[in-house]
Amino acid sequence: MIAKNRAFPGGYRFKHFQGRPQDKLIKAAIPAMVTIPLMQGFGDEVAAVVGADDKVAAGQTIGRDDESISSPVHSSVNGKVVNIGKIDYLGNETTAITIESDGTEGWQSLEGCSAAWDNLSIEQIEKLVYLSGASGAGRDGIPTGFNSSIISPDEVENVIIHGVESEMFAVSSGLLLKDDNLSHFAEGTKILRKMLPHAAFSIALNSECKSLITDVSGALADNDWCDVRGLEPRYPADYDEVLVSAVLGREFPVGHLAANIGVIVLDIQAVLAVYDAVVAGKAVIERTIALAGPGFKENLHISARVGSPVQHIIDGMVKQDADLRFLRNSCLTGEALSDLSMPADRTCGAIIAVVEGNNREMFAFVRPGPRKDSYSRTFLSLLFGSEKITKLCETNLRGEERPCISCNYCVEVCPVSLMPHLLFRHVEREIIDEKLLKYGIYDCIECNLCTYVCPSKITLGQWIKDGKAKLIDEGLPCPQPKFALKGLEEDEDAK
């Protein structure tokens, strides 16, 4: 069943950027060493269940905590634990297990998996999904009987599976659903439905990939609990906040999670991981990662073991002569990877290499700019943008910071209808009071699109974030939504 699209206000299409990954998948070599952080994604840190010098197999659980909201983590290689210690990972101090690999490819499968999954009981499936770590996907996780999400399986009303590719660079949904994976995806969706029998499923894909939408809806044809729809790949269409209102027409609980209103948002890789766990007994030890951006010799996808150092994944793929900045997952919201020995965990979907634009350009502001992207229509890229003439992607600011001139670009692109420049003016002048609440500061989903389009180069997104932090300091936290929320008690128990 193909459902109709709903629109959201604002947003921006990142079209034809240089370095978009092609639909080509290669396999990375088994790394000599992996580092597995014990906190990956949204959950709490789990406790290590192995000790130093233990021999481990790929797929073996090495960290698990059934009490707190979390999913187990696994060794992604066969080898020996060499160290368990704290690392500085993405700005948090996290315990991580370092494993020396013996270089073999094999992995240990989970007990109880079955290709005839229909014969398994719900409890058996839940156990497989939980033990494989697949339940730790997204921001909400997949609810099981093992505290893998803040809500229980019965409370799930909707599941949204998305592959809209609205980011400047994203893993190609077409590649993920190629060949056998299409039927795996369909099976995975059916498994999820068996686990969450009260939930309606919505699959949101890039509306421009018509054939993919037809294929997916064909593979799930005679299931009335599932609809497939195309969404315009307008950033930030892949955000939970936007999906909940665009796909379901429901109001998002500001300041909370989609799970709080009984909605679970997953990506395509999460569904494939569910299939792998239940049918093949394979834990989440591999990720498909897009190597995007102009810094790579070739832009493609690479399948790498979880916990591989970034350096290992991109080894030999990077252009040597360029000054590059490596980003994790997103150009707009992702962290810069300053230390390439850090691992890529199971939440990593893309490694982006952009050129450091620290060179000056003669008369930059009057150039016609056939390859310069802009929300305004002041560059020739408007006429030339195509797969052949791609748009440049580098970190140059392109101008000096200037006072706000109320050009309203930020208002026009805001996907949640805020007035970012108005919030900025208040925070800048230290006016931290109810006014900010009134202007909806907590509705901000921090997509950073306002900062992207600002001609005055004001970091609006950061100002709004600071404003929220200051408001909380002042004792004005985000007001509770008027409707009932789920999963709050569990949340407090966990604390």
Place this chain on the structure above:
Amino acid sequence: MKVIRSLLDKLYEVPGLQRYKPIIGAADAILYGTNETTHAAPHVVDNIDIKRYMSFVILALLPAVAASVYFFGFRVIAIIMVSYMAGGAVEVIFAMVGKHDIHEGFLITGLIFPLVLPPTCPLWVVAIGVVFGTMFGKEMFGGTGRNIFNPALVGRLFITIAFPAIMSANWQQPFDYSLETDATTVATPLGKYKSTAMAGEVNPTVVEFKEDEANKQVLFTSAAAVEKCTLNPESKFDGVKIYCVGNGAYKKAAKHKRIEESNLTRLFSYGDLLVGKEPGSMGETCRIVIILGGIFLMFAKVSNWRIPVSYLGTVFVLALVGHRFLPQDIAPPVFQIFAGGLMFGAMFMATDPITSPFTKAGKYCFGVSCGVLTVLIRSFTGYVEGVMFSIVIMNAFTPLIDQIVLMFKYRPAKT
């Protein structure tokens, strides 16, 4: 090129020149752009910056400048240069004292200001006006982005009040490049309409000539009005001076047998108004390029369509209704749209994002109010032109309009 680069780099180091850093920095930024990079997410940003944003306004104004030079001679260039130099000096001084970068907003003020002056304006008046406008219209409020009034209009308003003789009567006839101002000045179309309409009847249905009325004159604003009057057998046109607005009325009147050609005058044609062959401020006369420039800016997303459309629409509707009932005071709608500074003001001055409301509803409110004020000032005051006053007045109301719109937009939900 490398010579300039190394020269600039050296200039930064010279200790005596530290005070002039804004000037060096501005030259550097214009020549070479920035080498700054983003330091946090988003790591890649849009290519537009304020320099390009502002230069697009200048780009859209260039055809109007060229038309101005074509119609009024090279003196226009001299006036623009004086404006840039005098105003630029103010901007630089404030940047040096305030120790901030030179802001690009001045590039627009420095060009718009001369374009709204009469072509005969003495250069020293240009300098005084632009200095006043930049200083009291912008810098006193804290510079670009904080000003309440459009600085170009503040300058223009100041010299209108300070030098009324220069600003009200001296209108150079296009193509008359001589500088003997006394001999060549004429009234603008709006002025002509006002004086003619006041002196006689407008669109009468019957014209009667009486002996005691020696200088009887009538004004027809449309071909339909001419027809209505001439079809009336009681109309007598002997010795009556007849003025016509536009070619349609003129041709209709000329065809009529009872009207002698020596008594018939065409005030102006709409074609001349559109092309710019009628007297007026330097940049406002060639309406066709102003319209094109304005549409270009809206397409480039540099200006917003809401203010010009609501502004022009309001003037049109008010004039349409008003002219029917008060033809003596209110000029016909199409004429109002194309006469005076309305097109220029609506396209390039009312749309200034800093001094106009940022809310959508506010923009409509601003445009409609400007339209109402323009028609009122043009029709019922001693001034023939009302665009400048109406925009300045509405500039003052901009913060209030925005506050009211925000109040409604974010009012607490009824419980």
